[in-house]
Amino acid sequence: MHIASITLHHIRMPLKSPFAASYGVYHDRETILIEVQDESGCIGWGECVAFAEPWYTEETIGTAWHIVESFLIPQLLGKRLEHPREVSRLFAGIKRNPMAKAGLETAVWDLYAKLQDKPLAEVLGGVRKEIETGIAIGLQPTTEKLYEAIERSIEAGYRRVKVKIKPGMDIDLIRSIRAAYPGLALMADANSAYTPADAPHLMRLDEYNLMMIEQPLDAEDIIDHAALQKQLATPICLDESLVSLDHVRHALTLGSCRVVNIKIGRVGGLTSALQIHDLCASHGVPVWCGGMLETGIGRAHNIALATLPGFTLPGDISASDRYWERDVISPPVAVSAGKIAVPEGPGIGVEVDREYLGHVTLRTQHYNMQHYNMQHYNIGKHL
Numbered sequence: 001m002h003i004a005s006i007t008l009h010h011i012r013m014p015l016k017s018p019f020a021a022s023y024g025v026y027h028d029r030e031t032i033l034i035e036v037q038d039e040s041g042c043i044g045w046g047e048c049v050a051f052a053e054p055w056y057t058e059e060t061i062g063t064a065w066h067i068v069e070s071f072l073i074p075q076l077l078g079k080r081l082e083h084p085r086e087v088s089r090l091f092a093g094i095k096r097n098p099m100a101k102a103g104l105e106t107a108v109w110d111l112y113a114k115l116q117d118k119p120l121a122e123v124l125g126g127v128r129k130e131i132e133t134g135i136a137i138g139l140q141p142t143t144e145k146l147y148e149a150i151e152r153s154i155e156a157g158y159r160r161v162k163v164k165i166k167p168g169m170d171i172d173l174i175r176s177i178r179a180a181y182p183g184l185a186l187m188a189d190a191n192s193a194y195t196p197a198d199a200p201h202l203m204r205l206d207e208y209n210l211m212m213i214e215q216p217l218d219a220e221d222i223i224d225h226a227a228l229q230k231q232l233a234t235p236i237c238l239d240e241s242l243v244s245l246d247h248v249r250h251a252l253t254l255g256s257c258r259v260v261n262i263k264i265g266r267v268g269g270l271t272s273a274l275q276i277h278d279l280c281a282s283h284g285v286p287v288w289c290g291g292m293l294e295t296g297i298g299r300a301h302n303i304a305l306a307t308l309p310g311f312t313l314p315g316d317i318s319a320s321d322r323y324w325e326r327d328v329i330s331p332p333v334a335v336s337a338g339k340i341a342v343p344e345g346p347g348i349g350v351e352v353d354r355e356y357l358g359h360v361t362l363r364t365q366h367y368n369m370q371h372y373n374m375q376h377y378n379i380g381k382h383l
């Protein structure tokens, strides 16, 4: 692969309904879609999943655009690569910023798979032709709205339901859901809404047979999660805490969690996601693919990743129409009886709807060696 040009698309898509977590509410989704084109004209697509606000992690659309444009593109543009796993080595001189890195790196994986004329799932080592999937329901304004959302999820066949919790919307909420749906595969995501002092309160959730409690404490609290896991019968699943392979290795060593949510953007790309998958498998720790309210491009990468053998739990890969009136891919992601058929075309196996992409684009920037701003290129050169 000779990386000939890179194009960034900053887009905004309206959410069909607001998505609320313990830290805030999303009314629309800004994201950065990334095209990487090689000298043959083949195009790989990736998605940088940073939000517009630094609520989930410290990355935002603004930080990611800056890091991609000023530091990562200079390391990638013009390079001749044999394999996408080389990209993370090219980016090693730039600290953290995993979502910025993953946006470019996933595009190179898609490009590579297309050049191999193979589905991305096959190139990654996938073993499934369809994946079972779950759904994440944001905090709802009323219990009735929550029950309506749960009913719709069950009717759609989603294999597990994730609800959001936070202090004041937890024990009673879970108790009422469990009373209404005794056999439902149910988990809760706290998005770091609790502190270690809340351990006795969180232990009360043990009686409701939750599959797991996701990220109860702060992202930095790897040691405190280990102490909490010793007090909880319910498995802890970590999300925000795990931003690299080393973070996962530390969490498994300390016993901070018994389940791992792998999000391609949060861990810096597919190469890192594969390494984390393999590490968890060696420890007998199940993983599932988390979601970031992606467009169909990020969703397609998630589907490919979720075909790997260690992804034994349903993830947050819902249908395109769960969030979007219209997606930027064709065909949109569809869920049937809680399952998604893995695309069989080369790469991510979906086409980008450029007409709609243009409609939702706020800003586009194209970079190639002839026109690239040498000032930016020189910034990257010293790395």
Ligand SMILES: O=C(O)CCC(=O)C1=CC=C[C@@H](O)[C@@H]1C(=O)O
Pocket (backbone or CB within 6 Å): 021, 056, 135, 136, 189, 191, 239, 290, 291, 292, 293, 294, 316, 317, 318
């Ligand atoms: O992509 C989805 O379906 C939503 C997944 C989801 O629950 C989340 C997405 C992004 C940030 C968080 O609010 C939350 C999570 O922590 O998993």
Ligand SMILES: [Mg+2]
Pocket (backbone or CB within 6 Å): 189, 191, 214, 215, 239, 240, 261, 290
């Ligand atoms: Mg989460």
